[in-house]
Structures are given as C-alpha cells and as structure tokens.
Amino acid sequence: MTVVDDRPETVAPAPRRRPNRLLALLRNSWRQLTSMRTALILLFLLAIAAIPGSVLPQRGISPEKVNQYFVDHPDWAPRLNRIGAFEVFGSVWFSAIYLLLFTSLIGCITPRLRDHIRALRSRPPAAPKRMARLPQHTVLPAPPGGTAAIAEVLRKRRWRVEVRGDEVSAEKGYLKETGNLLFHTSLIAVLIGVALGSWYGWSGNRLLVAGADNAFCNTRQQYAEAKLGPRVDSADLPRFCLRLDDFQARFLDSGQPEFFNATVTVDGPDEPTRSADFSVNSPLRLNDANVYLLGHGYAPVIRYTDRFGNSQISDEPFLTTGDMGLTSEGLAAFPDANVDPATGQRAPDQQMAFTGIYLPTAPEQAPFVRSQYPTERNPALNLVAYRGNLGLDAGIPGSVYELDQRQVRTGKVKEVGTKLLRKGEKWTLDDGTTVEFLGTERYVTLSIRHDPGSTMLLVSCGVLLVGLMGSLFGKRRRVFFRVVPADPGEGSPTSGSSLVEVGGLPRTDYPGFADEFTQLIAAVKGDADPAAERAGVREGAE
C-alpha cells in the first residue's frame, strides 16, 4: 500500500526552466489515472454500470424480452436503446470504464513490478541506530555462536538474512507483494482470455430431432442463428455431423425433471465416428467444439394424404410452452400438398398447415390445453387445420414454428376444422384428404460452441486465487539483531559476556507480529544456557 502512495515523492521534480506544458499535463494525467483513488472510483463506476444490465432485459441473453420491452414502453425503449442499455456489457460506456481501469491497473503494476524485482534482488537493509524505537524491542544475552548462530536460526525459519559485522538484518514476507502482483497481472490475463473467446469463438443453437433423416452437420446454414466472432469465418467451423439416436428423461411424480441423457452418433472428417452420451452438466466435448444439452421436447409425426393420394410426413419439433407437463405448440406445414402428379401443377390456394398443441399426458376431459405430466402417459394432439396460401415459397422445409398470421387475417388461409387426435388416429377433412398422428420423436435443444479463450481463463483464474491469498495473508516484516558488549557497570550476572539487542518492524498490518517476534526470540535463545536465559529476562525488563 505504501508503495503506491510514496511514488509521487520519488519522482524527480520537474526542472524549473522551460517546463514542457504538454508533457507535464500528460505526466500528471497518467499519475492521476494510475493512482489508487482513481482505481477506486473506476471500480465503483464499474459496479454501478453493471446494475442496468440486471434490471433491463439484455439482447445477448433474452432478445424476446427486449422486444417485449419495446412493446411495453414504446416511448422509453428507443432512448434506452440508443445509449446501449439493452447491451450494457458491450456498450461503449461499460467498455470505457473497464478499459480505463485496466489501463490504470497496468500503469500501477508496472512500476511496482520493477520495484519488487529490485527489492527481491537487494539485501535486507542495515539495522537502525536506535532499535528501541521499533515496535518490537528486547535485549537478551548473546547466544554462543554470535551472529552466525542467529543467522542460522533465521535462515531455518526462511527469513532472508544479511550479516554485516556484528549486525544481522532479516526480512520476510515478500510473498505479499509477489501475490499482489500476481493477482493484478492475472486480472489482465482474465481479460485477454475473455477477448480471445469473443474474437475467435463461435456458437450456435439448434434443435435436433431424433432419427437419421434429421442429422445435423456443423455448417453455418444449419443453424437458425449462429454467432461467429469477428475473426471467425464460416469456413473455419469444424466439420462434424450429429445424429440423435436416443433421449432419456426421468421425472418425479410432481413432474419435476430428475435425469436427462442424450445419445448421439458423431462423425465427420474432423471427428472419428462414434457413439456418445451427454447430459446437462456434462457436455459432449469434441475436438473444436462442445455440445451442451439445454432442453428437450417432442416432435409429433404427422402424415397428410392429399387429394391425389400423395402422403407427406412432418416431424417438426413442437416448442415447449414452459409448464411442468411439457405442453408443446407447433406447426406442421405442407406447402407441397395437392400438387397434381400428372401435371406437376401447384395449387397455391390448396397448401395445408396444421397448428397444434401436443399434450404428452392429456387430461381426462376437455379443455385439452395443458399437459399434466411430461412423459407420454396419455398423448393427444389438438390440431387446427388450415388451407390456402401459406405465404411460404413452396418447398422450404423446417424452421417454421408459427403460421403466418397475415395470411390468415387477409383470408388467404382459412381454418377448416379442429380435432383432438390420439396416437394412430386419422382425421378426414371436408375435402376427403386425411391427416394422421403417427406418434412422436424426441428432440433436444443444443448449444454448440467453441471458446478458444477458456483454458487461458481457467489458468488465470487459478493464478488469480493463489495471488490473492498471498496478497491478503502475506505479512511483510523485518527483524534486526545487534551484538553489543554487556555493560560491566550494571553488575549483571552476565557481565563480561555480550548481549544482543533485537528490534522488529512489521511493514504491513499484522496484529500477530508480537507473537511471532516472541517465538523468534525464544528460538534464538534456544542455544543459550538456561541460566543466561533467566538473566536475559531480568535484563530485558529494565
């Protein structure tokens, strides 16, 4: 602590003549920036700046909530948006605070590092003239070995010792400053680790339905949304494919989940083909990517048979609505329905879509809107059929979970009926076409990521902890011994032999120093004979 506060005084005073104003200003600002007071203020600003990040919805975490906020507060939201309040942790002002703090940090530790290395190389200083002024002070009879014996005791206790004539100086507790510097340096390493991750990392989320037909390969196009760091190109994504073979879940009677496990087959040029299991808390670790299990649900398998007798199957995942019973909502769209096989002629107003609510455990009686248990004890699919122009370009599969409501409003799509289907049941629509609920597939929600900064992050966090403990629990202190001839005039029983004057100085806040000093004295006297020791007690009391 003293290191920092002393520093301004150790800087040579600027020459009186022709002071370079700009240089002085720069030097002063730098000194200001690297002062402990500035660090404190910046730390505070950082804490305060983080608060809106927890109060307001954040785009990176819950974009839907941000959109909702725009709907709820149409007047405030745009203004907040302009100042980056929905992306606090990437905002200019948040970044400015931590970058300033880290600049301050670098400016603060560099000179301390230099000083510390110098201190490590130099020898403990000479004993002060008037040792009685030190916080700890005593006099005892010299041990037989003199300074050499004292130095030996100190060295055994891992003090750094310097013997100068009949004086011994010793110092201990460099660990404190070493730890402190290690701690502050690893803060910088943590920041670099985070930066590496965001520059060179990538991530994407993806629903994966069970079955070979639904296998997913790691390309940009296969993600609904993917985030690539600024230094990552789509071509850099490691090539592998995943197929969901099995998904198991166990639930308590209350419906609370207890256990999940997904079994997948991995293969691809960058990965050997193999089967692997993973679950919540234990992700699938591939060479250059990790696969995390975030959620799961059901994909109802629906077969539609059109007027020409052509059947098509949809097994789109139905998204869970968030209740315990895994009530799920989704859409089965058949944009290619009712294409005349003879002419290949599309009938754009004859496309079919079914919106539905899937209930793994339907209640005994209507309303059939809420599932009572997450496993399929009484599965039922509540379908609403629509016919017309879906507003999709024909032939686009997947990634549609909702019917385009504009088409419904403008009458281009019409509702043609509603029905609750059990597994295996068939429903014949007004135009004689049929829809069948064949069963369900499981699907899992995956997050697939690569973070090249994570190792650095982990290591620097470890170093940070070690350094912090050294900094907090290390104690810097010095002791000095001076062998002096005993004063014969005192008439002491040890007259003629010599005495040792001892002083101790804790250099940091250290309430236990007195105890340590006492023990050290006892150890030094351990070599002296008991009589002399008793004498020493009386001697010291004077």
Next chain:
Amino acid sequence: MSALSDNLVTFAILAYLVAMIGHAVEYALGNARTRVATAAPVRELVGAGGGVLPTPPAPVPSSPPADRSARQARLAGLVGVGATAVAAALHLAALVTRGLAADRMPWGNMYEFVLTVTFIGVAAWLVVLWKRPSLRKLGLFLTLVMVLLVATAELVLYVPIVPLVPALNSYWFVIHVSTIVFASGIFLFGVVPAVGFLMRSGYEQGKRSFPYTLAKRLPGAAGLERLTFTLHAFAFPIFTFAVIAGAIWAEAAWGRPWGWDPKETWAFISWVVYAGYLHARATPSVKRNVATWIAVLGFLTVLMNLFGVNIFFTGLHSYGGLD
C-alpha cells in the same frame, strides 16, 4: 423429518429472541466494567518476558463494592451468549434434518440458502467470541440480524422439500454453493462489527445523537474496525473461489462460463464492491469510515443477490422456489 426441521427453526428463532433480550438487558443495565483488563499491554509483556507468551487476558470481575446491576448485566450478557449457542445448535439441527429429509445438501432453494448463510454467520460469531470474549456486546446486533433474517426465511421464503432439478444435480453444486454460502455467512457476520464501528467511531468522536449513543457500550472502534477487515479479508478469497467455481459449472451446464445472468451480474457487483473495500482500506488517504461504508454497501449487494434477484428478476438461476 421435514416437520421436525420446521419446528427446530421455530425454536431456533425463539432462542435467538431470548439471546437478543439477554444482550439487550445487559445493554440496558449498562455500566458493567468487564472490559477493564482486556486491553492488556501486550508489547510490554513481550519486552519484559522474552520467552513468556502473553496469556489471554481474563475478564476481571468488578470490584466488590460495585453495584449489583453490573453483575446482573454481566449475567444477562452471558445468558445472551448461552442462548445464542443453544439457538445455533437448534439451527444446525434444523439444517441437518432438512438435508436428511431431502436426501441432499440443504441448499436447494432460497429458504434453505438463507437458513445456511445465517447459520454460518452465527457459528463464525461464536468462534470469534470464544477467542475474544471482550466482543460480547456485539451480540445484541448480531442476534438482531439473526432474528430478522431467520424469521424472514421462515415466514416469507418457506417452501416444502423438493429434490434438485437436474441442472443443480452435480458435484459443482456442492462446491459452488457451499463456498458461496460460507462466504456470504462471513460477510453477514462482518457487517455487524462494520456497523458497530461506524456507530462507535462516531461516539468516540463525541457524537451523542441517536444511532451513536447505541454504541456507548460497544468495544473500542479500532478493534471493531480490525475485526471487520479480518472477516472480509477472510471471506473475499472464498467468495472469489466460489464465483470462479460457479463459472466453471456454468460452462458445463449452460455452455458459457459467464453470461451476465442477473445472479452473475450481482455476484460481479459484490465482488467489485468488496475489492473496492480492500483497496480503500489499503489506501491511507481514504478514511476508515469511508472504507467501512463500502463494506456495508458490499453486504447490501449480497442481500440483493440473496433476495432481490430471486424475487425481481428471472434468469437461469431462478431456483428460488418462490412463484
């Protein structure tokens, strides 16, 4: 077993109340001069003794003619300490039975969490009191905090026992949560001498208005300040470790070590504020009062994380158990 645990909590609250009353009576009777011999001049002992270790100063009872109220006050204080120990034992028993009933560590929701944090706080207090009996008068403030928090847990946060959701079912749960709970408990205890110091130092500077007069019989300001620092310096690395462990776990469970979820954000805020406290205390130009206020602020952010985040925000950490 679960009902037994609930009853034990109620009894513990009652025992804390008794302890608080004991300490309050001691305060009211006042004038007890038990602190006389506690500040033995250690330095002289060493200077004189060489090999003699300073013995822990024993409280010297007041001289015979001293009024009876001093003895009564001391008795009331000891009753307070005894009742605190009983309460802590009941508190521990409540946690153990809750854990046995749930067949897991009792840290699955906000109720259990607060119950454990408060237990750590009181246990740490008893340990410190064992070593430094002269701090006894802090007991009034400590038991007040305990009564408030444990009663809040029982009345507001109570939820029946449920098993853990799979996301929590990991050995990281034990590592991360136990250290968070432990550090929070020490921070909780630490705020008591911090507030005590703020009042006492005002009192020692001659302030005689309301909150300062409460500090009339507290131990000296310097000792309180040192205790505040010791507790925070002890808890801070544990808290740091807990946050790092949380990040490691979050990487495994959610795919990212840090995502600025509200809980994570507030843990970050607490960490930064406590780092600010340590800095402020290490800077001679910052007054000790200011530094101590920062420690108090730090505890408010811990409380915010404990209660506020579960109640006001939703995030991945929303396992508080309240709807």
